[in-house]
Amino acid sequence: xxxxxxxxxxxxxxxxxxxxxxxxxxxxxxxxxxxxxxxxxxxxxxxxxxxxxxxxxxxxxxxxxxxxxxxxxxxxxxxxxxxxxxxxxxxxxxxxxxxxxxxxxxxxxxxxxxxxxxxxxxxxxxxxxxxxxxxxxxxxxxxxxxxxxxxxxxxxxxxxxxxxxxxxxxxxxxxxxxxxxxxxxxxxxxxxxxxxxxxxxxxxxxxxxxxxxxxxxxxxxxxxxxxxxxxxxxxxxxxxxxxxxxxxxxxxxxxxxxxxxxxxxxxxxxxxxxxxxxxxxxxxxxxxxxxxxxxxxxxxxxxxxxxxxxxxxxxxxxxxxxxxxxxxxxx
Amino acid sequence: xxxxxxxxxxxxxxxxxxxxxxxxxxxxxxxxxxxxxxxxxxxxxxxxxxxxxxxxxxxxxxxxxxxxxxxxxxxxxxxxxxxxxxxxxxxxxxxxxxxxxxxxxxxxxxxxxxxxxxxxxxxxxxxxxxxxxxxxxxxxxxxxxxxxxxxxxxxxxxxxxxxxxxxxxxxxxxxxxxxxxxxxxxxxxxxxxxxxxxxxxxxxxxxxxxxxxxxxxxxxxxxxxxxxxxxxxxxxxxxxxxxxxxxxxxxxxxxxxxxxxxxxxxxxxxxxxxxxxxxxxxxxxxxxxxxxxxxxxxxxxxxxxxxxxxxxxxxxxxxxxxxxxxxxxxxxxxxxxxxxxxxxxxxxxxxxxxxxxxxxxxxxxxxxxxxxxxxxxxxxxxxxxxxxxxxxxxxxxxxxxxxxxxxxxxxxxxxxxxxxxxxxxxxxxxxxxxxxxxxxxxxxxxxxxxxxxxxxxxxxxxxxxxxxxxxxxxxxxxxxxxxxxxxxxxxxxxxxxxxxxxxxxxxxxxxxxxxxxxxxxxxxx
Numbered sequence: 001x002x003x004x005x006x007x008x009x010x011x012x013x014x015x016x017x018x019x020x021x022x023x024x025x026x027x028x029x030x031x032x033x034x035x036x037x038x039x040x041x042x043x044x045x046x047x048x049x050x051x052x053x054x055x056x057x058x059x060x061x062x063x064x065x066x067x068x069x070x071x072x073x074x075x076x077x078x079x080x081x082x083x084x085x086x087x088x089x090x091x092x093x094x095x096x097x098x099x100x101x102x103x104x105x106x107x108x109x110x111x112x113x114x115x116x117x118x119x120x121x122x123x124x125x126x127x128x129x130x131x132x133x134x135x136x137x138x139x140x141x142x143x144x145x146x147x148x149x150x151x152x153x154x155x156x157x158x159x160x161x162x163x164x165x166x167x168x169x170x171x172x173x174x175x176x177x178x179x180x181x182x183x184x185x186x187x188x189x190x191x192x193x194x195x196x197x198x199x200x201x202x203x204x205x206x207x208x209x210x211x212x213x214x215x216x217x218x219x220x221x222x223x224x225x226x227x228x229x230x231x232x233x234x235x236x237x238x239x240x241x242x243x244x245x246x247x248x249x250x251x252x253x254x255x256x257x258x259x260x261x262x263x264x265x266x267x268x269x270x271x272x273x274x275x276x277x278x279x280x281x282x283x284x285x286x287x288x289x290x291x292x293x294x295x296x297x298x299x300x301x302x303x304x305x306x307x308x309x310x311x312x313x314x315x316x317x318x319x320x321x322x323x324x325x326x327x328x329x330x331x
Numbered sequence: 332x333x334x335x336x337x338x339x340x341x342x343x344x345x346x347x348x349x350x351x352x353x354x355x356x357x358x359x360x361x362x363x364x365x366x367x368x369x370x371x372x373x374x375x376x377x378x379x380x381x382x383x384x385x386x387x388x389x390x391x392x393x394x395x396x397x398x399x400x401x402x403x404x405x406x407x408x409x410x411x412x413x414x415x416x417x418x419x420x421x422x423x424x425x426x427x428x429x430x431x432x433x434x435x436x437x438x439x440x441x442x443x444x445x446x447x448x449x450x451x452x453x454x455x456x457x458x459x460x461x462x463x464x465x466x467x468x469x470x471x472x473x474x475x476x477x478x479x480x481x482x483x484x485x486x487x488x489x490x491x492x493x494x495x496x497x498x499x500x501x502x503x504x505x506x507x508x509x510x511x512x513x514x515x516x517x518x519x520x521x522x523x524x525x526x527x528x529x530x531x532x533x534x535x536x537x538x539x540x541x542x543x544x545x546x547x548x549x550x551x552x553x554x555x556x557x558x559x560x561x562x563x564x565x566x567x568x569x570x571x572x573x574x575x576x577x578x579x580x581x582x583x584x585x586x587x588x589x590x591x592x593x594x595x596x597x598x599x600x601x602x603x604x605x606x607x608x609x610x611x612x613x614x615x616x617x618x619x620x621x622x623x624x625x626x627x628x629x630x631x632x633x634x635x636x637x638x639x640x641x642x643x644x645x646x647x648x649x650x651x652x653x654x655x656x657x658x659x660x661x662x663x664x665x666x667x668x669x670x671x672x673x674x675x676x677x678x679x680x681x682x683x684x685x686x687x688x689x690x691x692x693x694x695x696x697x698x699x700x701x702x703x704x705x706x707x708x709x710x711x712x713x714x715x716x717x718x719x720x721x722x723x724x725x726x727x728x729x730x731x732x733x734x735x736x737x738x739x740x741x742x743x744x745x746x747x748x749x750x751x752x753x754x755x756x757x758x759x760x761x762x763x764x765x766x767x768x769x770x771x772x773x774x775x776x777x778x779x780x781x782x783x784x785x786x787x788x789x790x791x792x793x794x795x796x797x798x799x800x801x802x803x804x805x806x807x808x809x810x811x812x813x814x815x816x817x818x819x820x821x822x823x824x825x826x827x828x829x830x831x832x833x834x835x836x837x838x839x840x841x842x843x844x845x846x847x848x849x850x851x852x853x854x855x856x
Contacts, residue, residue, distance in 0.1 A: 168520045202655075205472055222679065300671050
C-alpha cells in the first residue's frame with residue numbers, strides 16, 4: 001500500500017493536469033515572446049517578376065535586418081490571387097507567413113466576382129506603400145490632346161473612339177463612371193477588352209485603341225510613347241506629376257482607387273497574436289524609414305512610403321466598399 | 332541602323348567584364364537540362380535562377396540569365412527527337428520529323444540538325460536585332476489584333492500538313508483543341524468551362540496538357556517495345572554522325588533563312604512567344620518544299636525548319652523587351668524583373684541612355700549561341716544514350732519526372748491532375764485514331780484566335796471593311812493566300828504531269844501488246 005491519501009492523489013493529478021495544460025498553452029506564449037525563431041515565408045500570390053515579387057525581394061534585405069530572421073519568398077500565382085490568398089489563410093496564425101500582394105483590387109475582386117471562400121475582412125493590412133491610379137492616356141502621336149476633347153467627341157458620337165480597358169477592373173469602373181458623369185451611354189461605346197494591364201498599355205502606346213484606361217504606374221517605362229489625359233486620383237501623384245487630375249477635366253466624378261500594394265497578414269494572426277502583429281508592423285516601419293532602403297527601392301521604381309496599419313487598413317476597406325458599391329460596373 | 336560608337340563601347344563593356352563570361356557555360360547547361368525535362372518550361376528555369384542572380388553584379392547576372400534562356404531554347408528538342416515528347420511547347424513541331432528520323436536510326440543526325448538550325452538561326456536573329464532594334468520596336472507596337480489574328484490563322488494552316496487518315500476526325504480534333512484552349516476567363520471577362528474550379532480561371536495550362544496528350548499515346552506505343560529504336564544496329568551514339576548532322580544543316584540555307592525571319596518577327600510580337608513560330612515555319616517549309624510528301628516521315632528539312640524559328644524567336648522577344656520594356660513571353664518577363672532588380676528599367680529610355688549596354692547584351696547573346704554549338708554537341712552526345720536504355724526503365728522515369736515537373740511549376744497539384752486527365756484523353760484519342768497533334772495545335776492557338784478575333788471585332792465595331800484599314804493584316808492574309816494558291820497550283824501541275832506520264836506509259840504498253848509487266852519495272856524501263 002502507498003502512503004498517499006485520496007486528497008493527495010487528487011492534488012497530484014490536478015497539479016500534473018495543470019502543468020500539462022500549462023505546457024500545451026506555453027508554445028503560443030513562447031512563440032510570441034521569442035518570435036521569430038526561424039525563417040519567415042513571404043507569400044506572393046503572383047509569378048516571379050511582377051511588382052509584388054520585385055517589391056518583396058528588393059525590400060527583403062532591409063526587413064530581414066529588423067526581423068533578425070531570413071525571409072523566404074514563396075510565389076503562389078493563379079486565379080487572380082485567389083490561390084495564394086487561400087494558401088495564406090490555411091497557414092497557422094504563428095507569424096511565419098506574411099503576404100506581399102496587391103490587396104486592392106484583388107482581395108475584394110476575388111470575393112465579389114469569383115465567390116472566393118473568404119471575406120475582405122479576413123486580411124489585415126500592415127502597410128500598403130504602393131498606390132496606383134487609373135490613367136486615361138493616348139498614344140503620343142494621337143491628335144487628341146485633352147480629356148475634354150475625348151468627352152466632346154464621344155458626346156457627339158459614342159462610337160467615334162475605340163477604348164481599351166481591362167474588364168472586371170477598377171479601371172473599367174472608373175471609365176464607366178466618368179462617361180456616365182458626362183452623360184455618355186457606356187453601352188454605345190466601342191470598348192476593346194484586354195486581359196491584363198500590360199496588353200492594354202501596349203495597345204494604347206501603339207495606337208491600336210484611341211484611348212486606354214489602365215493603371216498608370218505600369219506606363220512609366222513607356223512614358224515617352226504616351227500622352228496622359230487624366231489620372232483618377234484626388235491629389236497630384238508623386239510618381240507622375242505631369243498627369244492631369246480627373247477633377248481638372250471639369251467632370252464631377254466619383255472613382256475607385258487603383259491598386260494598393262504592400263504587406264498583409266491574416267486577421268486571425270492580428271487577433272490571436274497581437275504582439276506578433278505589433279512586432280511585424282514595428283519592423284516594417286523601421287525598414288520603410290531606412291534611408292538605404294528608400295534609396296535602393298526608388299531606383300527600381302518601388303514604393304516605401306510608411307502609412308502604418310491603421311491608415312492602410314482604412315484605405316483598403318474604403319477601397320473595398322467603393323468596389324462593392326460599383327461592382328455591377330465591373331461585371 | 333547600327334550606331335558605330337555605341338558598338339565600339341559595347342565591345343569595351345564585353346571585354347572589361349570578361350569575368351562574367353564564366354557564367355555562360357553553367358547558364359547554358361542549366362537551360363539545356365531544364366528544358367530537356369518534359370514539363371519544365373523555359374520560364375520556370377528562369378524563375379528558379381532569378382533569385383540567384385540577385386547576388387551578382389548586373390552584367391554577370393544578365394549574362395547568366397540570358398545563357399539559361401539561350402540553352403533552354405535548344406534543350407526542348409532533345410526529348411522531342413528521341414521520344415516524341417517536346418520538352419517545351421516551342422519544340423512541338425520538331426517532333427513531327429525529328430522522332431521519325433530517330434525511328435529510322437537517324438537520331439544522331441536529327442539532333443545535330445536541330446542544334447545547328449537552332450543555334451545558327453539564333454545568331455542570325457541577334458544580328459538582325461543589332462541592326463534593327465529601334466525600327467523593330469516601333470513596328471511591334473503597331474501590330475494590332477487583326478494582324479495577330481491573321482498570324483494565328485496562319486498557324487492553324489499547319490493542320491493541313493499534319494496529315495491524318497480521316498479529314499473529318501482531324502478537323503474535329505482541332506476544333507476540340509481550340510475549344511479546350513478557350514476554357515477560363517476570356518479577354519472580355521466571361522468565364523467558360525471552368526466547372527467551378529478556380530485554377531481553370533486562367534485556362535488549361537498548356538504544358539501539362541500537351542505532355543499528357545503526347546506522352547500518353549507515345550508511351551503506350553513504346554511500352555510494347557524493348558527499346559525506343561527497334562533495330563539493334565541503329566542504337567549507336569556517334570559523335571561523328573552528330574557532327575555530320577550539324578554540318579548537313581548548312582545544306583539548307585533557304586530553310587534556315589525563312590525560319591529565322593518567321594521566328595524573329597513572330598517572337599517580337601508581345602504575348603505570342605516562340606511556341607507559334609515553329610508551327611508556322613514548319614508548315615511554310617513543308618508547303619513550299621518539292622518533297623513535301625516525305626515531311627512527317629523523317630525529312631531533315633522538317634527538323635531544321637521547326638528549330639530555325641525557336642532560337643531566332645528568342646532574339647525577337649529580346650528586342651521587344653529591350654526596346655519597349657514589354658515581355659514577349661514568360662521568360663522575358665523574368666529578364667525584365669532581373670533588369671529592374673539591378674535598377675535598370677528596360678524600355679525606350681534604356682536604348683537612348685545606355686545603347687552600349689544594350690549592344691553588349693545582344694553581342695553576348697551571340698557569344699552564348701556560339702558556345703552553345705560546342706556545349707550542345709556534348710549535351711546531345713550524353714542525352715542520346717537514352718536510346719540504349721530499355722524502355723521499361725525509360726518510360727517510368729519520364730513519367731515520374733514529367734509529373735514532378737508539372738507539379739513544380741506552381742507547387743499545386745493542379746499540374747499533375749491536368750497531366751493525368753489529358754493522358755487519359757490522349758489515350759482515348761489515339762485509340763480512336765483522332766490525330767493528337769491537331770488537338771495540341773488547337774490548345775496552343777485557341778486562346779489567341781479567340782482573343783484577337785474578339786478584339787478586332789470590338790475595335791472595328793463589327794465592320795468587316797476594317798480589314799482594309801490595316802495594310803499589315805491585308806499583307807499577311809495576301810502572303811498566306813498566295814502561298815496556298817501557289818502550292819495548290821504546283822501540286823496540280825505535278826499531279827497532271829504524273830497522270831500524263833502514267834497515261835503515256837499505259838498507251839505504250841498497249842501498243843506494244845505485251846502482257847503488262849509489274850509496274851515498278853515498267854517505270855524503270
